[in-house]
Amino acid sequence: MTTFYSEELECYVCGKTSTQTSVGSTNAFGSPDLDGRPPEMQRSTMGAWVQRCPSCGYCSADISEGKPGTRELIESDSYKNQLGDPGYPKLANMFLCFSILEEGAGNIVSVVQLQINASWACDDAGTGSSARECRLKSAASLEKVRDSGMKMHPEEPGVDEAILVDLLRRAGQHEKARSRCREALEQGYTDTVGGVLEFENELISQQDVAPHTIAEALEKGV
Numbered sequence: 001m002t003t004f005y006s007e008e009l010e011c012y013v014c015g016k017t018s019t020q021t022s023v024g025s026t027n028a029f030g031s032p033d034l035d036g037r038p039p040e041m042q043r044s045t046m047g048a049w050v051q052r053c054p055s056c057g058y059c060s061a062d063i064s065e066g067k068p069g070t071r072e073l074i075e076s077d078s079y080k081n082q083l084g085d086p087g088y089p090k091l092a093n094m095f096l097c098f099s100i101l102e103e104g105a106g107n108i109v110s111v112v113q114l115q116i117n118a119s120w121a122c123d124d125a126g127t128g129s130s131a132r133e134c135r136l137k138s139a140a141s142l143e144k145v146r147d148s149g150m151k152m153h154p155e156e157p158g159v160d161e162a163i164l165v166d167l168l169r170r171a172g173q174h175e176k177a178r179s180r181c182r183e184a185l186e187q188g189y190t191d192t193v194g195g196v197l198e199f200e201n202e203l204i205s206q207q208d209v210a211p212h213t214i215a216e217a218l219e220k221g222v
Ligand SMILES: [Zn+2]
Pocket: 011, 012, 013, 014, 015, 016, 053, 054, 055, 056, 057, 058
């Protein structure tokens, strides 16, 4: 089962105290999605992955902590506009605001995952167009990470490439997804990553933009 706990935290930016919820423990049974989204029950704990100060709007994994420059960034127009953007669900805006701060701090690897989290929040809220925008943002960020010579998953060759293909596929960027998928297949990754990429290739041919799991890919054995 999942347990949550609440605590009173003092905001790093404004010093006001608020009650915030965190995940105490959870579990994950089953297969992650192709973009790495965990199965239940961890899947449903996402609302506690990011905190928001109700006074100043600071969004972070732990609002009692922060980095130099945070205060200036949360006062910027881009941050404020994102925080109140009516085109996205509230939780997605929180992840995207957190991503703006991480980008400002130069943590571009962390930006990718936060934008992916935002796409999941949009999926859950049933807002397809904003989910697509979050996937396009995260795909662009992931390419930026790659171009900088970094990786989200340095220990697992090909996983970043497979996630990029899934982001593009689910955003409906079929041609780009196909081209990135072919490039990745040519790298000759492990059976697991290779199986996922073969499955992605098939989904792209069918213009399938739905979520699928890694288990499905491996069962298919295409
Ligand atoms: Zn605050």
